[in-house]
Amino acid sequence: MYYLFMVNMAKIPLLRAMGGAVAALVFALLLGAPFIRYFQKNEYGQEIRSEGPSGHFSKQGTPTMGGLFLYVSLCCATLLLVDFLQPQVIAISLALILFGGVGFLDDFLKLRKKRSEGLSAKGKLVLQFFSACTVLVFIRIYSGSETTQLFVPWSSSAFLDLGFWYYPLSILFIMFFANSVNLSDGLDGLAGGLVIIILLLISGVVVSGIYSPGLAAYQQRVETALYLMILVGAILGFLHFNLNPAKVFMGDVGSQGLGGAIAVAAVVLHMELLVLVAGAVFLAETVSVILQVFSFKVFGKRIFRMAPLHHHFEQGGTGEKSIVYGFWIAGVFSAGCSVIICLIALR
Numbered sequence: 001m002y003y004l005f006m007v008n009m010a011k012i013p014l015l016r017a018m019g020g021a022v023a024a025l026v027f028a029l030l031l032g033a034p035f036i037r038y039f040q041k042n043e044y045g046q047e048i049r050s051e052g053p054s055g056h057f058s059k060q061g062t063p064t065m066g067g068l069f070l071y072v073s074l075c076c077a078t079l080l081l082v083d084f085l086q087p088q089v090i091a092i093s094l095a096l097i098l099f100g101g102v103g104f105l106d107d108f109l110k111l112r113k114k115r116s117e118g119l120s121a122k123g124k125l126v127l128q129f130f131s132a133c134t135v136l137v138f139i140r141i142y143s144g145s146e147t148t149q150l151f152v153p154w155s156s157s158a159f160l161d162l163g164f165w166y167y168p169l170s171i172l173f174i175m176f177f178a179n180s181v182n183l184s185d186g187l188d189g190l191a192g193g194l195v196i197i198i199l200l201l202i203s204g205v206v207v208s209g210i211y212s213p214g215l216a217a218y219q220q221r222v223e224t225a226l227y228l229m230i231l232v233g234a235i236l237g238f239l240h241f242n243l244n245p246a247k248v249f250m251g252d253v254g255s256q257g258l259g260g261a262i263a264v265a266a267v268v269l270h271m272e273l274l275v276l277v278a279g280a281v282f283l284a285e286t287v288s289v290i291l292q293v294f295s296f297k298v299f300g301k302r303i304f305r306m307a308p309l310h311h312h313f314e315q316g317g318t319g320e321k322s323i324v325y326g327f328w329i330a331g332v333f334s335a336g337c338s339v340i341i342c343l344i345a346l347r
Helices: 002-009 013-041 054-059 067-081 087-113 121-148 163-184 190-208 218-242 251-268 272-278 280-299 309-315 320-345
Strands: 149-151 159-161
Touching: 013 067, 013 190, 013 218, 067 087, 067 218, 067 251, 087 121, 087 163, 087 218, 087 251, 121 149, 121 163, 121 251, 149 272, 163 190, 163 251, 163 272, 163 280, 190 218, 190 251, 190 272, 190 320, 218 251, 251 272, 272 280, 272 320, 280 309, 280 320, 309 320
Parallel strands: none
Antiparallel strands: 149 159
């Protein structure tokens, strides 16, 4: 099926990307409703933290783990439209599976125990660490020694070979995004919208050709961009059910998997620094939690009304929709800054 599609569309990457996104969107819309009904029938609902915002208690029991039907939609469209045997596509898929698996285990324990705590923080970090190591080993095997080269768009030397240090830094980078997306998944539609913005940035920049530091062949990068656009379509379909008031939550299975996928896509395309700039909102969310914990443990005082950052605004009286739209705008702005840096550096 894939090869029949390729005959007429191999030279039209933008059209292929749009077709793939629409296909994944349709699959997600078709799968979402029966998934929600099944989880409602079996009472597989979200457990709300007692220390969370009081306005969230009304969300108790909302079906969770919506990332599952998002992934099924991605898989269906990918099998039809993508050369899924490309090493870069396999690496991103591996990240989705491994980090999504960690999230699934966390969600499963929450549902089984009927409480908001699943895996311990230490257990989650250990599993994420080994997941990141597994993906990096795969990338190393199929990419060779150039894996350790970091593209620095604002540097005259362009590539910087970090040698051994590339691997611990990449592990931190991947784990950072997996946890940042997870932390941002606290308001209806927030995490999904921010992930879409970064995926559009990566795909658009690769397909446009304005930035091509990846050492793999251009066609491989186009297949990767197509795969990411299909993921965008699947998330759009999920957002149909997740926007306020949400009928389903992404769950850790979705947020951790998507965070890991963003990071690994950046790694295989040598876009780590650009994606880090584009993910400024995720960075702010994570830093707010770190500062809050540090300040409370050391000084006994809180910096924010509540962490992560989106809860700080929520506790201040800002409406949930206003916060989500505001954070989306900030995400678009940070992604735009990333593109501007790229264009200036490549003049």
